[in-house]
Amino acid sequence: MVKNIPEIKNKIFERTQLVVIITDADQEDNPIIYANRGFTELTGYTEEEVLGQNCRFLQGEDTDPKAVKKLKDAVRNFEAASIDILNYKKNGEPFWNQLHIDPIYIEEDNKRYFIGMQKDITSFKHAQKQAEEYYREIELLSTPIVPVGEGVSVLPLIGNIDGERVGNIFEKVLPVLERENAEHLILDLSGFTNMDEEATVGIFQLSDLLKLKGIQLIITGITPQIAMKTKELDISSSNFITFRSVRQAVEALERNDI
Amino acid sequence: MVKNIPEIKNKIFERTQLVVIITDADQEDNPIIYANRGFTELTGYTEEEVLGQNCRFLQGEDTDPKAVKKLKDAVRNFEAASIDILNYKKNGEPFWNQLHIDPIYIEEDNKRYFIGMQKDITSFKHAQKQAEEYYREIELLSTPIVPVGEGVSVLPLIGNIDGERVGNIFEKVLPVLERENAEHLILDLSGFTNMDEEATVGIFQLSDLLKLKGIQLIITGITPQIAMKTKELDISSSNFITFRSVRQAVEALERNDI
Numbered sequence: 001m002v003k004n005i006p007e008i009k010n011k012i013f014e015r016t017q018l019v020v021i022i023t024d025a026d027q028e029d030n031p032i033i034y035a036n037r038g039f040t041e042l043t044g045y046t047e048e049e050v051l052g053q054n055c056r057f058l059q060g061e062d063t064d065p066k067a068v069k070k071l072k073d074a075v076r077n078f079e080a081a082s083i084d085i086l087n088y089k090k091n092g093e094p095f096w097n098q099l100h101i102d103p104i105y106i107e108e109d110n111k112r113y114f115i116g117m118q119k120d121i122t123s124f125k126h127a128q129k130q131a132e133e134y135y136r137e138i139e140l141l142s143t144p145i146v147p148v149g150e151g152v153s154v155l156p157l158i159g160n161i162d163g164e165r166v167g168n169i170f171e172k173v174l175p176v177l178e179r180e181n182a183e184h185l186i187l188d189l190s191g192f193t194n195m196d197e198e199a200t201v202g203i204f205q206l207s208d209l210l211k212l213k214g215i216q217l218i219i220t221g222i223t224p225q226i227a228m229k230t231k232e233l234d235i236s237s238s239n240f241i242t243f244r245s246v247r248q249a250v251e252a253l254e255r256n257d258i
Numbered sequence: 259m260v261k262n263i264p265e266i267k268n269k270i271f272e273r274t275q276l277v278v279i280i281t282d283a284d285q286e287d288n289p290i291i292y293a294n295r296g297f298t299e300l301t302g303y304t305e306e307e308v309l310g311q312n313c314r315f316l317q318g319e320d321t322d323p324k325a326v327k328k329l330k331d332a333v334r335n336f337e338a339a340s341i342d343i344l345n346y347k348k349n350g351e352p353f354w355n356q357l358h359i360d361p362i363y364i365e366e367d368n369k370r371y372f373i374g375m376q377k378d379i380t381s382f383k384h385a386q387k388q389a390e391e392y393y394r395e396i397e398l399l400s401t402p403i404v405p406v407g408e409g410v411s412v413l414p415l416i417g418n419i420d421g422e423r424v425g426n427i428f429e430k431v432l433p434v435l436e437r438e439n440a441e442h443l444i445l446d447l448s449g450f451t452n453m454d455e456e457a458t459v460g461i462f463q464l465s466d467l468l469k470l471k472g473i474q475l476i477i478t479g480i481t482p483q484i485a486m487k488t489k490e491l492d493i494s495s496s497n498f499i500t501f502r503s504v505r506q507a508v509e510a511l512e513r514n515d516i
Contacts, residue, residue, distance in 0.1 A: 004364045004366070004367050004369070005280060005291070005292050006268075007364055007366075008280050008292075008362055008364065008371055008373065009267070009268070009271060010264075010267070011362055011373070012278060012373055012375070013267060015358070015360060015373065015375060017358045017375040017377075018276060018375065020270060022263060022266050033263070034263050034266075100273070100275045102273060104266055104269055106262050106265055106266065108262070108265075109262050111262070113266055115266065115269070115270055115273065117270070117273060117275045117276065119275075119377070121382070123382065124379070124381065124382040124385060127382060127385035127386045127388075127389050128385040130385075130389040131385050131388040131389040131392055134389055134392030134393055134395075134396060135392055137392075137396055137417050137418060138392055138395055138396055138399060140416060140417045140449075141396060141399035141402075141416050141417050144399075144402045144414045144416050144449065146404060146406075146412050146414050146446060146504050147503065147504055147505045148404075148406045148412065148504055148505060148508050149505060149508050149509065149512075150505070150509075154404050154406065154412070156402040156404050158398060158399050158402050159395050159398045159399050160395060188404060191398075191402065245405065246404050246405055246406055247405045247406060247407060247408070250406050250407050251407065251408070254407075254512070
């Protein structure tokens with residue numbers, strides 16, 4: 001059984017899944033001496049356009065100079081480097097390049113080369129950025145404090161909030177309450193889901209904090225699940241008043257029942 | 259100048275950035291006849307453990323049977339296939355494999371092979387899932403409707419909301435308003451940012467819709483930016499009342515001024 005692996009390996013270089021160039025580190029300006037099909041397809045340049053060039057033609061307006069410097073240093077010192085760098089195709093379209101360069105010494109020629117292996121990680125960077133933007137949006141949305149009357153504000157806590165976010169929310173809410181000269185904060189938990197222990201404790205610790213600031217905490221919409229949790233955690237309810245709903249709390253405040 | 263590219267190419271197969279196997283399509287069960295260092299490092303298996311095996315040992319509990327079938331069909335028909343598949347390392351750790359297989363015919367041997375090129379895209383899949391989860395959370399957070407009095411609810415619209423999301427919000431809000439027997443909805447725009455045309459129109463169309471349901475729309479917190487936009491878009495304000503703040507609207511309602 002013949003296993004013609006060298007020939008198959010050679011064919012792998014024709015696959016667009018592999019994006020690779022070879023540069024000659026002993027020539028001035030480290031020019032490209034080989035670019036495979038994956039490289040020409042990704043970048044849009046022809047083999048003729050890239051051979052003999054230093055690969056800085058991939059850089060553009062928004063390429064991070066720090067990434068470029070890291071690359072240059074590695075080439076100068078004949079060292080390996082891995083870097084995510086914003087590169088540009090021939091048509092001007094930017095793409096995120098997960099670039100790995102590796103120095104190679106070929107003894108029989110007494111010559112030094114670099115291998116450059118590229119991966120287009122634009123969709124990964126996009127998903128990452130999307131997630132970050134959404135997270136900031138969530139942070140913003142988590143603090144919908146609504147002043148509903150003289151000295152009364154409502155803060156509905158909605159969704160799957162963990163202990164850390166509870167902390168962040170209260171950090172943002174306190175200055176707002178002070179600015180509004182709030183005397184009462186109605187914290188509505190009816191839309192609150194998946195509460196973990198840390199979040200529960202965090203919420204009920206708020207009452208102590210508010211008391212110090214002279215603000216009365218009113219908690220509404222306590223679900224049976226939350227009620228059980230507070231019992232489990234032995235949380236004292238002496239520092240806050242509860243009502244079934246925001247409406248009942250507002251009405252009690254109007255009647256001066258609190 | 260000697261350019262020893264075949265030897266350099268050979269060295270590329272020792273890089274872990276390239277993950278590749280070769281299988282013998284003419285042998286029963288398409289066994290692996292070559293695995294490079296990238297493959298053994300990614301999967302944790304040694305060369306000895308993988309040579310002679312069909313690569314189904316990478317599959318596990320949560321691998322999608324549809325992906326496996328697509329792979330099997332491609333092998334049977336000696337066709338190329340690209341697929342994202344959940345695979346497992348030797349230590350049991352799952353990873354997302356962006357797998358590309360390619361049939362190769364080597365004429366001089368009259369033999370058929372497959373190249374399998376793998377990419378670990380676990381971090382991409384993770385970022386994507388994260389973004390999706392955050393988006394669902396945002397949808398939930400965008401509808402913090404707060405009933406504040408008999409027949410009065412407040413809906414603060416917060417953040418960077420586009421036209422589509424405005425539509426989604428109102429779709430969720432209407433049944434809540436009906437359930438609450440709401441007579442007035444206070445829509446607070448003070449936390450609303452980056453409004454595009456579609457979103458602006460959507461918001462002000464809500465007043466017509468609510469009127470049909472017998473609900474009076476009160477809009478508060480209209481920023482100068484929004485005011486200019488409504489003028490630009492020639493939006494009629496006959497179907498809604500405005501107040502500077504939620505508090506003023508609530509107080510006017512208490513005094514029966516509306």
